[in-house]
Amino acid sequence: MKLLIKRGRVIDPAGGIGGVMDVLIEDGKVAIIGSELSDPYAIEINAKGLMVSAGLVDMHVHLREPGQEYKEDITTGTLAAAHGGFTSIAPMPNTTPVTDSPERIQYIRERASQCCGVNVWPIGAVSVGEQGQEETDPKALKEAGAVALSDDGVPVMNADLMRNQLMKAHRQGMVILAHSEDINMVRNYAVNEGRVSRQLGIPGRPGIAEEYMIMRDAMLAEETGTAVHICHISTAKSVDIVRRYKKRGVRITCETCPQYFTLAEDEILTKGTLARVNPPLRTSSDVDAIIKGLQDGTIDAIATDHAPHAAEEKARPLETAPSGMVGLETALAISLTALYHTGRMSLSDILRKMTVNPANILGIPRGRLAVGCAADLVLFDPDERWTIDPEEFYSKGRNTPFGGMQVRGRVKYTIAGGKVIYQDKSN
Ligand code: DOR
Numbered sequence: 001m002k003l004l005i006k007r008g009r010v011i012d013p014a015g016g017i018g019g020v021m022d023v024l025i026e027d028g029k030v031a032i033i034g035s036e037l038s039d040p041y042a043i044e045i046n047a048k049g050l051m052v053s054a055g056l057v058d059m060h061v062h063l064r065e066p067g068q069e070y071k072e073d074i075t076t077g078t079l080a081a082a083h084g085g086f087t088s089i090a091p092m093p094n095t096t097p098v099t100d101s102p103e104r105i106q107y108i109r110e111r112a113s114q115c116c117g118v119n120v121w122p123i124g125a126v127s128v129g130e131q132g133q134e135e136t137d138p139k140a141l142k143e144a145g146a147v148a149l150s151d152d153g154v155p156v157m158n159a160d161l162m163r164n165q166l167m168k169a170h171r172q173g174m175v176i177l178a179h180s181e182d183i184n185m186v187r188n189y190a191v192n193e194g195r196v197s198r199q200l201g202i203p204g205r206p207g208i209a210e211e212y213m214i215m216r217d218a219m220l221a222e223e224t225g226t227a228v229h230i231c232h233i234s235t236a237k238s239v240d241i242v243r244r245y246k247k248r249g250v251r252i253t254c255e256t257c258p259q260y261f262t263l264a265e266d267e268i269l270t271k272g273t274l275a276r277v278n279p280p281l282r283t284s285s286d287v288d289a290i291i292k293g294l295q296d297g298t299i300d301a302i303a304t305d306h307a308p309h310a311a312e313e314k315a316r317p318l319e320t321a322p323s324g325m326v327g328l329e330t331a332l333a334i335s336l337t338a339l340y341h342t343g344r345m346s347l348s349d350i351l352r353k354m355t356v357n358p359a360n361i362l363g364i365p366r367g368r369l370a371v372g373c374a375a376d377l378v379l380f381d382p383d384e385r386w387t388i389d390p391e392e393f394y395s396k397g398r399n400t401p402f403g404g405m406q407v408r409g410r411v412k413y414t415i416a417g418g419k420v421i422y423q424d425k426s427n
C-alpha cells in the first residue's frame with residue numbers, strides 16, 4: 001500500500017529537511033520526499049497546514065502487562081500512544097512478574113505484535129525481580145529484544161550491583177535508565193519535602209534524595225567509562241549535576257516529563273492524588289531550571305513516564321494512593337503549549353527531544369524522517385486549541401492533573417510502518 005502525504009510542513013528532527021513538501025510512503029518506508037509528487041496508486045492525505053514529523057518516541061512508559069491489566073494493557077497502551085502521536089514506546093519492566101528474563105521480554109514483543117502497530121521496545125530489569133540483590137543477564141535480555149535496562153519504580157540502592165550491571169550492559173551496547181531517588185530518604189512519601197509537606201503536616205521526599213543518586217550514577221559512569229541515563233529529572237540541582245558531568249565528557253543523558261516543566265508542588269493542594277508522582281512535583285524555581293535545562297541541551301529527552309492507575313486506587317488518601325500519572329495522550333500538546341507557544345523553544349528543538357534524541361539513547365533505528373527510513377510519522381496541527389478531557393483517552397488510566405487544561409497542538413494522523421494507526425475525526 002502506498003500513502004502520499006501532500007503539502008505538509010515537513011520537519012526532519014534530525015536536521016536537513018524543512019518546508020512544505022510531499023512525502024510518498026511505500027512498503028512501510030519513506031520512498032520520496034519532494035514537491036508536487038503524484039502517484040495514481042497512492043492514497044492521498046491532505047496535510048495542508050499540518051506539521052509532518054517523524055513519529056514521536058517515548059523512552060519511558062508503563063504498560064502494566066503482564067499482571068496489572070486492570071490499570072492498562074499493551075492493547076490500550078499502544079492505542080493511547082497512537083492517539084498521542086507516538087509510534088515507538090519503551091515499557092518499563094515493573095510488571096507482575098517483573099520483566100527480568102528473555103522469555104518475559106519475548107512475551108511483551110509478541111503481545112505488542114498483535115496490537116495497533118506502535119513499535120514496542122521492551123526494557124529489561126537491572127536486578128532479578130527489581131529486588132536489587134541478584135543481577136539479571138544483560139546479554140540474554142538483549143538477545144531477546146530488550147533495548148535498555150532499568151529497575152524503574154524502584155531505585156537501584158545497591159551501588160555494587162549498579163556498577164557491575166553498567167559494565168555488562170555497556171558491553172551489550174545498552175544503557176541503564178536510572179530512577180534516581182534514595183529509597184531510605186523517600187520511603188513511600190507522597191509529596192516533595194518543603195512548603196506543601198509542612199503545610200499538610202506529612203513527611204516529604206527531599207530533592208537531595210534525587211540529586212545525590214544522580215551524582216552517584218554519574219560517578220559510576222565516569223569511573224567505568226560506561227553510559228547512564230537519568231529518568232525524569234525534577235530539580236534545579238539535578239540539572240546542574242548533569243550539566244557539570246556532561247562538560248567533563250561523561251556519557252550521561254537525561255529526560256524530564258511534561259509535569260516537571262509545567263507543575264509545582266502546590267498542585268497537590270488542588271489536585272490531590274492526581275498530582276502524586278515519583279519523583280514529586282517540586283518548586284516553581286525547579287520548574288524554571290528544568291526549562292533552562294531543556295533550552296540549553298542539558299536535558300536530552302522529553303518522556304512521559306505514562307503511569308496508569310485505576311480510579312479506585314487514586315481515590316485512596318494521599319498517603320496511600322499510588323504515584324504516577326498518564327501522559328501519552330497529552331505530552332505533545334502540553335510541550336507545545338508550555339515551550340513552543342510561549343516562545344521558549346523552537347518546534348524542531350522540542351521535536352528532537354521527542355524523537356531522534358530518545359531513539360539515539362536507546363539505540364533504536366527511529367526518530368528520523370528521511371528517504372529510506374521506516375514510515376513512522378505524526379501529522380499535527382501545532383496551533384489547534386482543545387481542552388484535555390480524560391474521558392477521551394484510549395488509555396484505561398484517567399489519572400492526570402491536566403484534565404480541563406486548555407492546550408494548543410493536536411495530533412491529526414499517526415502513521416506506523418506506513419499504515420495510518422490513528423486519525424483525528426473530530427473536525
Ligand atoms: O510515579 C511513578 N509511577 N514513578 C515511578 O517510578 C513508577 C511509576 C509507576 O509504575 O506507577
Ligand code: ZN
Binds near residue numbers: 153
Ligand atoms: Zn521512575
Ligand code: ZN
Binds near residue numbers: 060061153305
Ligand atoms: Zn516510570
